[in-house]
Every structure is written in C-alpha cells, then in structure tokens.
Amino acid sequence: MEYLWDILTASYRVAEESGIYLFLGFLVAGLMKGFLNGKTINRFMGQQKTSSVFRAALIGIPLPLCSCSVIPVARSLKDHGATNGAVSAFLISTPETGVDSISISYGLLGPIITVFRPLSALITSILAGLAQNYFDVKQNASHSIKHVDNPDKPLIDQSCCSTDEGISSVSEDKRPKMREKLIHGMNYAFKDLLPDIAVPLAYGILISGLLLQPYILPNDFFNSYLQQPIFSMFLMLIIGLPIYTCATSSTPIAAALILKGLNPGAALVFLLVGPATNIITMTTVMKTMGRKGLVIYLLSITLTAIFSGLLLNLVFTTLSIKPDVVIGSHSDLLWDGLKRPFGILLSVYLLYALLKKVLRKIKSFIGGRTG
Numbered sequence: 001m002e003y004l005w006d007i008l009t010a011s012y013r014v015a016e017e018s019g020i021y022l023f024l025g026f027l028v029a030g031l032m033k034g035f036l037n038g039k040t041i042n043r044f045m046g047q048q049k050t051s052s053v054f055r056a057a058l059i060g061i062p063l064p065l066c067s068c069s070v071i072p073v074a075r076s077l078k079d080h081g082a083t084n085g086a087v088s089a090f091l092i093s094t095p096e097t098g099v100d101s102i103s104i105s106y107g108l109l110g111p112i113i114t115v116f117r118p119l120s121a122l123i124t125s126i127l128a129g130l131a132q133n134y135f136d137v138k139q140n141a142s143h144s145i146k147h148v149d150n151p152d153k154p155l156i157d158q159s160c161c162s163t164d165e166g167i168s169s170v171s172e173d174k175r176p177k178m179r180e181k182l183i184h185g186m187n188y189a190f191k192d193l194l195p196d197i198a199v200p201l202a203y204g205i206l207i208s209g210l211l212l213q214p215y216i217l218p219n220d221f222f223n224s225y226l227q228q229p230i231f232s233m234f235l236m237l238i239i240g241l242p243i244y245t246c247a248t249s250s251t252p253i254a255a256a257l258i259l260k261g262l263n264p265g266a267a268l269v270f271l272l273v274g275p276a277t278n279i280i281t282m283t284t285v286m287k288t289m290g291r292k293g294l295v296i297y298l299l300s301i302t303l304t305a306i307f308s309g310l311l312l313n314l315v316f317t318t319l320s321i322k323p324d325v326v327i328g329s330h331s332d333l334l335w336d337g338l339k340r341p342f343g344i345l346l347s348v349y350l351l352y353a354l355l356k357k358v359l360r361k362i363k364s365f366i367g368g369r370t371g
Helices: 002-035 038-044 051-060 067-079 084-096 099-108 111-135 178-211 221-225 229-240 247-259 264-276 279-318 336-370
Strands: none
Touching: 002 099, 002 178, 002 247, 002 336, 051 084, 051 111, 067 084, 067 279, 084 111, 084 264, 084 279, 099 111, 099 247, 111 264, 111 279, 178 247, 178 336, 229 264, 229 279, 247 264, 264 279
16 A cells, blocks of 8 residues: 555656646647647648648647547648658657647756757658658659548648537638637647546556656666667667557656666657557558558658667767756746646546546446446
C-alpha cells in the first residue's frame, strides 16, 4: 500500500507541475480551432511539389488536431490533390508536436528541449516531404482530385473527434460571429481534444510516477547500463517505432526518464518517433503512398531524430547544463498557489476519465456475457 501511495504522490506532482501549462495549451488550441480557416490550409497544400511541403510542415506544427483526426485529415488532403510529400510532412509535423505538447514541454522539460522539439519536428517533416516527392517517381504528376462531398468544406472540421457540427456547416452567406467561433473553439478544446487524450495522458503521468520510484528504475540505471548516448537513442527508437504515444502523454514519461539519467537526446528521439510512427499511421502511409513511401517516411524520421538527439546532447554539453537540474525547473518559477488548483483539476479529470473507461469496459463485458 505504501508503494502505491508513493506512485500516486509522484504522479500527482507531475500533474501539478504540468497542469497550468497543459490547460493553457488547450486554450490556445481552442482559439486556433475557432478562428483558423480550414480552406486556407487546403489551398496552401496543393499540387506544388516543393512549396506545399514547407507549408504543410509549418501548418502542422501548431495545428490543434486530436490524435485520431490526423490520419483522416491527411487522407482528405490527398483526395484534394496534395502531393505525397505534403501529406508526409503533415503526418509528421502534426502529431509530433502541437500547442498543448509545447506548453507542457515548457513546464516539464525546460526551454531548451521545448525549442528543439518543434524545430526538430519541422525539419523532419520537411526532409521527409521533399524526399517523398523526389524519390517517388511513380507519383501521378497530375495529382487528380478525387471526388469529395464538399471540396469547399474546411479540412480542420473533419476531425473524427469533433461532435459539434453547428459551426462547420455554416454557409458562406452566414459566417459565424466572433462569439460563435469562440464557443466552437472552446467546445473543441475541452469537449473533444481533452477527452481524446485524457486516458493516454493519465497513463503517461502514472507511468512517469512509476518510473520515478527507485525500486522500479534505479537512479543510476542509465549511467550503469547505457553510458553511451547513441545506444540509449537506438533503444528509445526501438521502443517508440511500433507503439502509439501521443505528443502530450509522452512528455511526462520523457521527463521521468531524464531524471533517472537518460540523456536528453535519447528522450528527444522518443518524443519525436513515438507520435509519428505507430502501427496505424504506418499502415495508412503504406496504403496511401506505397511500400517505397513507407520506407522513405520511416528513414526520414529515424535519421533526423538521431541527428537531432546528438545535436541536443551537444548543446547541453557545450553549455555545461545538467539535464536533471533543468527538468521541471521553469515550473518552479510559478507560485504553488497558482499551480495547485490546475494540478488538482487535471488529476480529478484524468481520474474521472480512467474510471469512465473502466466502467465502460465492465459494462461491455457484462453485456457480452449476458447476450
């Protein structure tokens, strides 16, 4: 019982340190959702081979799309005539980072990694997109647009998590007012996006609390068994490739691993690879772009992640900064009385999300047995 209490206490501390930053990220995501014109996104990621890649990468970095909506929106871009390079860039930059993950990175990982994370995602997505267009010689030069029900409908509103269709179906003659846009954005942030990542975020925080315990992961584990940074990077690469970890929920795990001695470069590899290379995404890439496209996609992510990790380690070494000292240090600048309410609110909500999922599983199991 004492061990369980230690894990829960450590997990709550992580939630308290990250809560205010996370809610700030959701607020910004909601504002972007309400005021961002999706048709502009569609126009920017058209048929130009080079410029569309840069545009797709830049748009994907802050874009407030929940994890489940990245794939259908990317497929929609392809149906609207986007090149394989633009689709690849969008598939990488969008899940690897976002306003919510950037904000929680600032609170848990410090400013250096917070800058490196979206910058690495941007470079990775651009290189992958350019390579996709260059090597994919069989790509249809005409990029014919497939049939879509409403080609003028903003792509941002094709999120599979969105349940509010009131604003997205508004005609051009009756554009939503400022208040309606704001309500629509906040509904998306706190009714769609937050519930969508609540369970994996709860898992991430609980896992971080577990990893912080010395009887689970000794404090000298990485220094004793993985002294060479490149080995730990490849280990994080192997772990991150097949599994799904969203950008937000992987952040507290990375912070806990760095506190246990993992070099920041290896943690960055985990943060970059996990969100963009899960089985579902790789299957989609293969169906959309073929086997060669999948190979280009994976190689681009792998090589750029390793290079970014090595560069990040060099920055920490050159500046003589100890990674474990930086972790969570910026959050210490905030008054505890400001952090605590958000930590409690986040903890209660995540607990509610977990219990709701468990009860739903039990109900489904009982229904299956009685049926």
